[in-house]
Structures are given as structure tokens and as C-alpha cells.
Amino acid sequence: MKEEFTITAYTENQVGLLTRLSAMFSRRKINIESLNTSPSEATDIFRFTIVIRETEEVVRKLVRQVEKQVEVLKVYFNTDTEIVWQEVALYKVPTDVIAEKVKVERLLREHGARAVVIRKDYTVFEVTGHREETDNLVQVLEPFGLIEFVRSGRIAIIKASNGFHEKLREFEEENPGEETSTNLYLNQKEAVFSM
Amino acid sequence: MTATQTKTAGQTTPTEQISGSEIVIRALLAEGVETVFGYPGGAIMPIYDALFDYQEQLHHVLVRHEQGGIHAAQGFARVSGKTGVVFATSGPGATNLVTGLADAMIDSTPLVCITGQVFAHLLGTDAFQEVDVINITTPVTKWNFQVTDASEIAPALAKAFFIAKSGRPGPVVVDITKNAQIQETDFAGYEPCKFLRSYRPKPIVRTEYIREAADLINAAKRPFVLFGQGVILGNAEREFQDFIEKGGFPAAWTLLGLSALPTEHPLNVGMLGMHGNYGPNVLTNECDVLIAVGMRFDDRVTGRLDRYARQAKVVHLDIDPSEIDKNVKADVPVWGDCKETLPLLTALLEPKTHPEWLQRFREHDLEEATQVIFDELHPAENRELTMGEVLRYLNELTDGEAIVVTDVGQHQMVASRYAKFRQTRSNVTSGGAGTMGFALPAAIGAKFGAPDRTVVAIAGDGGFQMTMQELGVIQQEGTAVKIMILNNRFLGMVRQWQELFLNRRYSFTDIVSPDFVKVAEAYGIRGAQVSERSNLKNAIQTMLETPGPYLLEVLVGKENNVFPMVPQGCGVGEIRLR
Ligand SMILES: Cc1cc2nc3c(=O)[nH]c(=O)nc-3n(C[C@H](O)[C@H](O)[C@H](O)COP(=O)(O)OP(=O)(O)OC[C@H]3O[C@@H](n4cnc5c(N)ncnc54)[C@H](O)[C@@H]3O)c2cc1C
Ligand SMILES: Cc1ncc(C[n+]2csc(CCOP(=O)(O)OP(=O)(O)O)c2C)c(N)n1
Numbered sequence: 001m002k003e004e005f006t007i008t009a010y011t012e013n014q015v016g017l018l019t020r021l022s023a024m025f026s027r028r029k030i031n032i033e034s035l036n037t038s039p040s041e042a043t044d045i046f047r048f049t050i051v052i053r054e055t056e057e058v059v060r061k062l063v064r065q066v067e068k069q070v071e072v073l074k075v076y077f078n079t080d081t082e083i084v085w086q087e088v089a090l091y092k093v094p095t096d097v098i099a100e101k102v103k104v105e106r107l108l109r110e111h112g113a114r115a116v117v118i119r120k121d122y123t124v125f126e127v128t129g130h131r132e133e134t135d136n137l138v139q140v141l142e143p144f145g146l147i148e149f150v151r152s153g154r155i156a157i158i159k160a161s162n163g164f165h166e167k168l169r170e171f172e173e174e175n176p177g178e179e180t181s182t183n184l185y186l187n188q189k190e191a192v193f194s195m
Numbered sequence: 196m197t198a199t200q201t202k203t204a205g206q207t208t209p210t211e212q213i214s215g216s217e218i219v220i221r222a223l224l225a226e227g228v229e230t231v232f233g234y235p236g237g238a239i240m241p242i243y244d245a246l247f248d249y250q251e252q253l254h255h256v257l258v259r260h261e262q263g264g265i266h267a268a269q270g271f272a273r274v275s276g277k278t279g280v281v282f283a284t285s286g287p288g289a290t291n292l293v294t295g296l297a298d299a300m301i302d303s304t305p306l307v308c309i310t311g312q313v314f315a316h317l318l319g320t321d322a323f324q325e326v327d328v329i330n331i332t333t334p335v336t337k338w339n340f341q342v343t344d345a346s347e348i349a350p351a352l353a354k355a356f357f358i359a360k361s362g363r364p365g366p367v368v369v370d371i372t373k374n375a376q377i378q379e380t381d382f383a384g385y386e387p388c389k390f391l392r393s394y395r396p397k398p399i400v401r402t403e404y405i406r407e408a409a410d411l412i413n414a415a416k417r418p419f420v421l422f423g424q425g426v427i428l429g430n431a432e433r434e435f436q437d438f439i440e441k442g443g444f445p446a447a448w449t450l451l452g453l454s455a456l457p458t459e460h461p462l463n464v465g466m467l468g469m470h471g472n473y474g475p476n477v478l479t480n481e482c483d484v485l486i487a488v489g490m491r492f493d494d495r496v497t498g499r500l501d502r503y504a505r506q507a508k509v510v511h512l513d514i515d516p517s518e519i520d521k522n523v524k525a526d527v528p529v530w531g532d533c534k535e536t537l538p539l540l541t542a543l544l545e546p547k548t549h550p551e552w553l554q555r556f557r558e559h560d561l562e563e564a565t566q567v568i569f570d571e572l573h574p575a576e577n578r579e580l581t582m583g584e585v586l587r588y589l590n591e592l593t594d595g596e597a598i599v600v601t602d603v604g605q606h607q608m609v610a611s612r613y614a615k616f617r618q619t620r621s622n623v624t625s626g627g628a629g630t631m632g633f634a635l636p637a638a639i640g641a642k643f644g645a646p647d648r649t650v651v652a653i654a655g656d657g658g659f660q661m662t663m664q665e666l667g668v669i670q671q672e673g674t675a676v677k678i679m680i681l682n683n684r685f686l687g688m689v690r691q692w693q694e695l696f697l698n699r700r701y702s703f704t705d706i707v708s709p710d711f712v713k714v715a716e717a718y719g720i721r722g723a724q725v726s727e728r729s730n731l732k733n734a735i736q737t738m739l740e741t742p743g744p745y746l747l748e749v750l751v752g753k754e755n756n757v758f759p760m761v762p763q764g765c766g767v768g769e770i771r772l773r
Contacts, residue, residue, distance in 0.1 A: 011393070015341075016339070016340075019330055019333050020334075023333055024334075027334065060520075061521055064517035065517045067517075070338045070358055070391065070394045071338075071393050071394075171393065172392050174389075
């Protein structure tokens with residue numbers, strides 16, 4: 001059964017790595033639903049957050065191949081219940097509509113929208129939340145002349161993770177301890193694995 | 196050149212100002228490279244200019260097409276165990292490498308390919324012969340990197356050599372812009388790379404699994420070992436032989452595992468897969484423990500997965516964690532270099548023999564011999580020449596000591612099935628990609644990699660014509676390669692499928708060829724054609740005994756088929772003998 005997985009990859013900051021990783025998805029005709037790159041908690045280590053809909057088996061195999069790439073240190077994959085995640089959306093609406101219609105202002109408040117820019121001609125609101133929440137507001141605003149809408153990629157925190165500092169120290173050891181090479185089969189119940 | 200002094204780690208190292216190109220050459224020499232296959236052009240001219248002064252130390256082989264260059268480097272790497280090195284220019288020079296990169300990637304061949312690139316300030320401007328080499332080669336390289344400054348060259352090449360050869364080997368591309376080649380920079384000597392924090396060439400061996408595997412194997416009644424190229428890549432032939440001998444396991448090889456175990460070894464039960472032997476395929480579905488060593492369960496090996504070894508417990512020894520469970524689920528995964536894991540496992544084995552189980556293989560061998568092999572190797576007088584009898588004579592005359600490099604098609608399958616080997620690294624073929632045109636250039640490279648051995652290229656009339664311009668290399672270098680073209684006047688392998696599965700509709704598989712002997716002659720290479728059985732052995736003997744290169748064209752039967760065969764979409768148990 002296909003479900004949503006969030007893949008978190010800790011990598012070196014290397015030009016071309018994005019192509020290498022995204023090609024691994026497109027090769028299998030897997031659509032990347034969302035992709036975000038950012039710094040991570042560890043200095044100089046990048047963090048990719050990639051969301052796809054696939055079966056666990058496909059994800060597991062794919063993730064192993066991603067982790068094998070020379071500049072990738074570690075990859076985790078998680079279902080939605082195992083992570084805390086957010087996306088940011090921006091909405092541009094005509095200012096006069098909002099000013100005139102009290103209802104709109106109420107709706108915006110109900111959806112937790114925050115005005116980022118207010119000009120005479122338009123206002124930009126921001127909502128942070130899950131996909132459904134940001135999507136809902138689009139529906140709501142459409143009748144009121146929504147001018148522009150954009151949503152960021154998902155960013156996610158893994159609930160069970162202790163962060164990457166410790167792992168990175170292990171990776172920097174020339175002869176890593178067994179911990180670095182956590183074997184999937186030793187902790188099969190964990191959705192996390194590594195080499 | 197100006198010499199200055201810099202301090203590193205408490206001691207002074209003299210640095211000099213040299214060009215990026217000079218650094219490239221020095222790096223290659225420091226890595227112990229002696230042979231480079233390549234082709235010059237505008238964007239790599241500075242490197243070629245630097246090379247001019249090092250011709251004594253670094254032998255450059257001028258190929259006739261960059262694809263030939265990379266296949267030659269593959270042949271070189273496969274027989275020598277060293278990393279093959281290729282030079283190509285930007286644009287079309289680099290794109291001509293792509294087929295070879297894909298081939299080396301899937302067959303895990305260590306290569307360092309250095310491509311010239313346009314000046315850095317022109318990147319992205321559609322400059323003359325600018326091609327986005329990094330993006331084009333990304334899916335077919337283990338690693339690639341673009342260098343735009345001379346100071347990056349030495350560390351990039353050090354990384355390249357480390358990555359290409361370590362762990363599961365593979366091809367890497369280092370793309371160097373022309374300005375970086377020309378630029379002068381401080382050079383304090385070449386520092387090989389031994390460690391990258393983001394790269395674990397080998398997973399750590401888990402003794403728990405060794406124990407678990409040993410228990411499973413010790414309890415097995417009908418254990419069966421499948422071995423692949425991983426045994427060769429890990430230089431673990433000795434360890435492998437100790438392993439199967441202690442446990443008394445019958446062992447069958449994949450196309451790329453061929454020659455890791457001598458053909459005549461009593462536990463060598465033959466070839467796996469689509470055109471493999473009868474016993475190994477059928478008995479895959481009867482063994483109780485399947486032990487896969489350094490092989491990746493390619494679909495040409497397994498046939499239909501839902502009919503593959505369902506009854507067996509699977510132990511999989513592989514260096515690459517992503518291979519575990521990829522195609523066949525492993526009950527016990529033994530991650531690691533088999534050079535390390537095999538001895539650990541052997542130590543825990545109970546010494547055993549399995550005479551009855553081995554007997555089952557013998558029975559199937561007999562069946563295959565009577566129905567297929569005998570006729571292929573000893574065809575009736577009235578039959579046209581078979582590829583099998585060519586191999587039989589070749590075996591007799593080389594005593595299994597030759598390196599056999601095959602192209603792709605029927606002759607490849609026949610050669611693999613029947614060639615006998617005494618030494619490892621003696622079979623070179625394009626396995627995962629099946630690249631026609633591989634044999635001639637790969638054989639040339641193989642001869643450079645193993646100059647003291649006899650190298651025989653075996654190609655079909657189709658594949659040979661894909662890269663036959665590389666005869667020019669033989670002419671120029673005098674490379675003593677023996678070439679056998681098994682000419683069936685067809686694209687035989689495709690024709691066989693058309694015959695068996697498409698009602699003999701021979702859609703564009705009859706192929707006309709030039710007079711190959713005359714072609715060879717035009718390149719100053721001696722040759723002959725043989726079509727009579729009575730002359731065959733002599734002709735092969737002449738080929739082998741004539742000093743230097745030689746081309747022998749053998750006219751074999753037009754519509755002979757390769758059997759046994761596991762038809763596509765069938766299970767290994769459904770293997771057909773005719
Ligand atoms: C026309 C045609 C027909 C073919 N028919 C057949 C056929 O009938 N039978 C057949 O077998 N093949 C056939 N092939 C070849 C097939 O496509 C594959 O290339 C081949 O089966 C792969 O063999 P392999 O798994 O041993 O090698 P590779 O593909 O090279 O895989 C090697 C494996 O070993 C692992 N490894 C590497 N180094 C180590 C190490 N140090 N320690 C442990 N593990 C290591 C790797 O991770 C990998 O999993 C055919 C090809 C063609 C073109
Ligand atoms: C570059 C490339 N193109 C096409 C094919 C498909 N193909 C596989 S085998 C084969 C026929 C090979 O014919 P030939 O070289 O004459 O050898 P034979 O099978 O007759 O021994 C073809 C066309 C291929 N493997 N490689």
C-alpha cells in the first residue's frame with residue numbers, strides 16, 4: 001500500500017548532489033511531492049527533506065541506494081506519525097476585499113493566517129501548518145480574488161531522533177564504531193537504518 | 196617554476212608553482228598509473244601538452260573513438276585489478292564515454308575518466324563543445340566532480356581514485372575546465388585520499404550474522420552456492436575456494452563470476468541463468484539453503500522471481516547493503532567484503548561432503564550433455580560449424596590459460612558456457628549492460644593489463660562492426676590481440692528470439708558484413724577465414740601461434756541457437772533444453 005513517507009537525508013554540501021538524488025527518484029518514475037534543502041543542526045551538513053507517496057518496500061530500497069551515494073552520510077525515512085512537520089504557505093489577496101468584507105478577515109484569523117505585508121493594493125498572508133490546512137485556505141480565499149498562492153516544501157523533525165551531532169562525530173572517526181553501522185536487521189522494528 | 200616553502204605538520208615541504216595540467220600528470224603517476232586510453236581535443240589540450248613530457252612514464256594509447264577508449268580501460272581494469280584511466284575532450288568527446296560509463300557502472304569496474312571542459316567563465320553559455328558533462332554522467336557514475344580551479348585538481352583526483360577502487364568499485368568522472376588546466380598554482384606534492392566522512396566503502400562485519408549464517412548452512416542438507424563478480428572484485432578467490440571445499444558445497448557462477456573458480460574444480464557445477472547449465476537452474480528450486488556470494492541476483496540469473504528458490508533459506512554475502520533484499524529476500528544478510536566475511540564463515544563450518552546432492556548435479560549434467568552439449572561441441576559431419584566446436588578447439592589449444600573477452604550475443608553465451616579457465620580475471624564481458632562493440636576495445640585494454648597472457652577477443656559479425664575502427668589501435672601499438680569473429684550472417688541472439696518467440700519474423704536481423712580479413716589486412720593485421728571443419732583447428736592454432744595480432748573469421752551456421760534457455764518471464768525450473 002502506498003503511503004506518504006518523509007525522507008530525511010544528511011549530506012555534504014556539494015554542487016550536483018541535488019541532481020544525483022532527484023535522478024534516483026525520477027529514474028523510478030516516482031514523483032517528488034515536496035523537496036526542501038536546508039542546513040542542519042550539524043555544522044556544514046546539509047539536510048534534504050523529501051516527501052513521496054510509495055510503498056514501504058520501494059522506499060526502503062530507494063533509501064538504501066540514496067544512502068550509498070558518496071556524499072550522503074545518512075538517510076532516514078518516516079511515516080507522518082513519526083515526525084513533526086510543517087509547510088509554509090503565502091497568499092496574496094486584494095486589500096480592498098479584506099477591508100470591505102469582515103467575513104474574510106474572520107476566515108483568515110480562523111486559519112491562523114498572519115499578515116506579512118499590507119499594501120494599498122494587496123496583502124500577503126502567511127500560514128504555517130499541514131498540507132490540508134494550507135490547502136483549505138486556498139479554497140476559502142478563491143472566491144475573494146486570491147491573486148497568488150505558493151507553498152514551501154515540507155520540513156520535518158523526526159520525533160525519535162537525537163540529532164546528528166553524535167552521528168557526525170562517529171562518521172568523522174576513520175574507524176567508526178559499530179554504532180555508525182547500525183544494521184537494519186539488528187533493529188528491524190525501527191524505521192531507521194543505516195550502514 | 197618557482198620554489199617556495201610551506202609548513203605542513205611541523206615539517207617543511209617544498210611547494211612549486213606548476214600548471215593544473217602538470218598536476219594531473221603528477222597525480223596519475225603518484226597513483227601508479229602507467230597506461231591511459233584517450234583522445235585529444237581542444238578542451239583537454241593543455242593536459243595532452245603536459246603529457247608530452249612524460250611519455251616515458253605514462254603510456255598513452257590513442258584510441259579511435261572515446262567509447263573504444265573507455266571499453267579498453269574497462270578491459271584493462273578487469274584483468275589487472277587496477278583502475279582504468281581515460282582522457283577525453285569536452286562535448287562530443289565526453290558524451291562518447293557515456294555508454295562505457297553505464298557499462299562500467301553496472302559491472303562495478305573501477306575507472307577514472309578525465310574530461311576537458313570549456314573555460315569556467317564560459318560554463319552555461321553554450322560555448323563551443325560545451326556539454327553539461329556532470330549532469331549527463333551523474334546517473335552512470337559512482338561519483339563525478341567538476342574542477343574549475345587548478346588548486347582543486349589534486350584533491351579531486353585523489354578522491355576520484357579512492358572512490359573508484361574502494362568498496363564496490365565503479366567509474367568516476369572528473370571534468371576539468373580549461374582555465375584550471377592552464378592555471379599555475381602552488382603544488383606541495385600529491386596526497387592520496389584514504390577517508391571521506393560521508394563514504395563508507397565497506398559496511399562493518401557483524402559477527403552475529405556470521406554465526407547465524409553458519410548455523411543455517413551447517414544444518415543444510417542441500418546447500419547450494421552461487422558466486423559472482425564480488426569474489427573477483429574482493430580478490431577473494433582463495434577464501435572462496437576454502438569456503439566451498441570445507442563445506443563441500445556445489446557452486447555455480449554468474450556470467451561475471453566466471454573464472455573466479457577453475458572450470459575443472461570438482462565443486463564447480465556450472466553457469467546460472469538464462470543460458471546457464473541445466474542442473475544449476477533446476478536445482479536452485481530444490482536446494483534448502485542458497486548461499487549467494489558477491490552476486491546481485493540479476494534478472495538474467497533469476498528469471499521470474501516468484502518462481503525462484505521459494506523453498507530455500509537465503510544467505511546473501513554482499514558488500515553493498517542496497518543489494519540485500521533488492522531482488523531476492525535474504526534470511527541472513529552477511530554484509531561486508533567477502534574477503535573478510537568468507538574466512539569468518541569458513542571457520543564456523545563443519546567439514547562436510549554432500550555426495551548425493553552433488554550426484555543430482557551430475558545427473559542433470561548428463562541430461563544436458565546428451566541433449567545439448569555433445570552436439571554443440573561435436574556436431575555431425577553434415578552440420579555447419581558450431582560456435583561450440585570453436586570453443587572446444589580454443590580450450591584445447593590454450594589449455595584454459597587464455598583471457599577470453601567476449602562481445603554480446605550468442606557467441607558470448609556459447610563462449611561463457613564452454614570456455615575453460617584455470618586462472619581468475621580471465622573472462623571479460625559486458626554483463627549488466629550487454630554493450631555490443633565491447634569486445635575488441637576491451638581486449639586491447641586487457642592486453643595492456645596483462646601483457647604476458649594470451650588475449651582472445653570473441654565477437655559476432657554484428658558487434659564487431661560497432662567498434663572495429665579500434666583495429667587502428669592494434670595497428671599503431673602492435674597490440675597482440677587474437678580476434679575471432681564468429682560470423683553467422685545474422686544478429687544471432689535477436690534472430691534466435693525472433694525464431695522462438697516471434698514466428699521467425701526476422702525483422703532486420705540479417706546483416707551484411709565486409710570482408711573482415713581484408714579489413715584486418717588494411718590495418719596491417721594478419722588474418723584468415725575458415726568455413727571448413729577440417730581446417731578449423733589448424734586455423735585457430737595458426738591464429739594463436741602467429742606472433743602479434745591476428746584476426747580469424749569463422750563462418751558458423753546461420754541459424755544455430757543457444758540452449759538451454761530460460762525464456763523471459765519463466766522460472767528457472769522451466770528451463771528449456773531445446
Ligand atoms: C546477452 C546476455 C545474456 C546474459 N545471460 C546471463 C546468464 O544466462 N547468466 C548470468 O549469470 N548472467 C547473464 N548475463 C549477465 C547478467 O546480465 C549480469 O551481468 C550478471 O548476472 C551479473 O553477475 P554478478 O551479479 O556476479 O556481477 P555484478 O553485477 O558485478 O555484481 C556483483 C555483486 O557483488 C557485490 N560485490 C562487489 N564486491 C564485493 C566484495 N568485495 N565482497 C562482496 N560482495 C561484493 C556487488 O555489490 C554486487 O552485488 C547476460 C548478459 C547478457 C548481455
Ligand atoms: C549496442 C547494442 N545494441 C543492440 C543490442 C541488442 N542485441 C543484443 S544481442 C544482439 C545481436 C548480436 O549479434 P552479433 O554481434 O552478430 O552476435 P551473435 O548473437 O550473432 O553471436 C543485439 C542486436 C545490444 N546488446 N547492444
